[in-house]
Amino acid sequence: MPDGVSWKEKLLSAIFPARCALCGRITRGGRRVCARCQEKNPPNAQFRRLEAGSSGLEVFCVTPYVYKGQVRKAILQFKFRGKREKAAGLSEALVLALPPRWQTADTVCWVPLSDKRLRERGYDQSELLARKVAKEIGRPCRKLLTKIQENQVQHTLRREERKKNVQGVYRADGGQIYGKRILLIDDIVTTGSTLGECAGELYRAGAAEVHCAAVVTAIGDGNHEF
Ligand SMILES: [Zn+2]
DSSP states (O other): OSSSSSHHHHHHHHHOOBOOOTOOBBBBGOOOOHHHHHSSOOOOOOOEEEOOOTSSSSEEEEEEEEEHHHHHHHHHEEEEEOOOOHHHHHHHHHHHSSSGGGGGGGGGEEOOHHHHHHHHHOHHHHHHHHHHHHHHTTTOOOOOOEOOOOOOOOOGSSSHHHEEEEOOOOOEEGTTTTEEEEEEEEEEEESHHHHHHHHHHHHTTTTOOOOOEEEEESSSOOOOOO
């Protein structure tokens, strides 16, 4: 097709018009965040420096949004109320926040749920984000990390407890990691313990470079509802 849109995509967008990831209204021209929400919640790339587990290294994490208002509502729906279609709009914002160099990573991966949690929820929200991001930037997406232990839900814990709570909980699986530049995706970054631990695991497995990206940053009192 001359305009680069396949008949299949045209048909799908006629049946399922694009909806704004934040307010849910139908948007024009296939946009994933409507103009009104874009204006109210402008994506603003913020960088945080995280400790990469116990590796002694550091990683940077970029987030386009702060966890509040409409964005917070959208994340809660995406994560807990089965609204998996939100992945499209939220990952679009993620891609916009990525520095150009990070977009040339060898592989995109994500912070995985445990098998048990995945069965309960039916989908892994961070995997959905990672797959969309990978497609958008034209890089492969692979499951490089496995959650090998159930732990307490992070948001119930204080900062210092969070760090301990994630130690040894994730395992990176070797072959595709050594010498690679990896982009690690999650939905929310709070204290950064989980992303940091996963990044540390990737470094331990020989990754050359790890960069992190999450949709929202939520720093503070630990009383967030997620
Ligand atoms: Zn909207």
